[in-house]
Amino acid sequence: MISINIEKKLKAYHGQQVLHIDKQFATGSVTKIHGPSGSGKTTFLKVIAGLISPEKGIIKVDNETWFNSEAKVSLSTQKRNIGFVFQQYALFPNMTVRQHLEYATGDEKWINKLLLLGKLESLQTHKPDYLSGGQQQRLAILRALATKPRLLLMDEPFSALDAKMKTELMAELKTLSKELKITTIIVSHNPQELDGWADEEIVFS
Numbered sequence: 411m412i413s414i415n416i417e418k419k420l421k422a423y424h425g426q427q428v429l430h431i432d433k434q435f436a437t438g439s440v441t442k443i444h445g446p447s448g449s450g451k452t453t454f455l456k457v458i459a460g461l462i463s464p465e466k467g468i469i470k471v472d473n474e475t476w477f478n479s480e481a482k483v484s485l486s487t488q489k490r491n492i493g494f495v496f497q498q499y500a501l502f503p504n505m506t507v508r509q510h511l512e513y514a515t516g517d518e519k520w521i522n523k524l525l526l527l528g529k530l531e532s533l534q535t536h537k538p539d540y541l542s543g544g545q546q547q548r549l550a551i552l553r554a555l556a557t558k559p560r561l562l563l564m565d566e567p568f569s570a571l572d573a574k575m576k577t578e579l580m581a582e583l584k585t586l587s588k589e590l591k592i593t594t595i596i597v598s599h600n601p602q603e604l605d606g607w608a609d610e611e612i613v614f615s
């Protein structure tokens with residue numbers, strides 16, 4: 411169970427807006443987040459990952475405290491064991507597909523399984539510049555899964571994929587997240603694409 415109750419001031423052009431989220435996420439659940447541009451969806455994922463600190467609040471994962479403003483606890487991103495798929499992929503230009511995964515895990519069998527899952531096994535020696543947008547996006551997803559995270563945060567993870575690839579990959583991710591009991595939170599501009607997978611929904615306003 412992940413329990414989040416945070417307040418974060420968002421810097422906006424017109425005054426200030428406060429993001430207040432009070433929500434619990436069951437282990438293994440899949441939550442989709444949508445809402446207008448600028449409403450704080452990406453900021454929320456970054457707060458969970460420990461990349462941005464909220465002004466106030468508590469983040470607890472099972473019995474572990476990741477963040478507590480009053481007790482001045484803030485676990486580093488590395489210690490949170492999170493998989494993060496960034497909107498802009500954030501790939502390493504000098505690493506091949508396989509090296510991206512080897513950087514995250516030494517488990518070669520798991521790497522081979524991921525490459526199959528993302529249909530990138532024939533492109534393992536390629537660097538990001540030689541991949542299509544959809545292939546780069548799949549690599550970003552595989553890299554996020556490489557450490558077998560207990561929490562997977564994805565920001566628009568399917569935006570560059572065609573409909574067929576999206577359906578196939580989502581089916582694989584569904585099985586995998588069940589198998590590994592990964593709690594998943596996905597930001598999507600097109601929340602219908604997650605019908606049949608997501609079991610929870612948060613609408614930001």
Ligand SMILES: Nc1ncnc2c1ncn2[C@@H]1O[C@H](COP(=O)(O)OP(=O)(O)OP(=O)(O)O)[C@@H](O)[C@H]1O
Pocket residue numbers: 419420421422423445446447448449450451452453454462
């Ligand atoms: N570190 C930060 N601290 C405070 N506010 C921030 C920070 N980073 C971004 N913001 C502000 O938070 C607001 C929301 O941005 P955010 O990227 O979270 O929105 P979003 O809902 O993900 O938008 P989009 O759908 O366009 O990606 C913006 O006004 C932005 O200026």
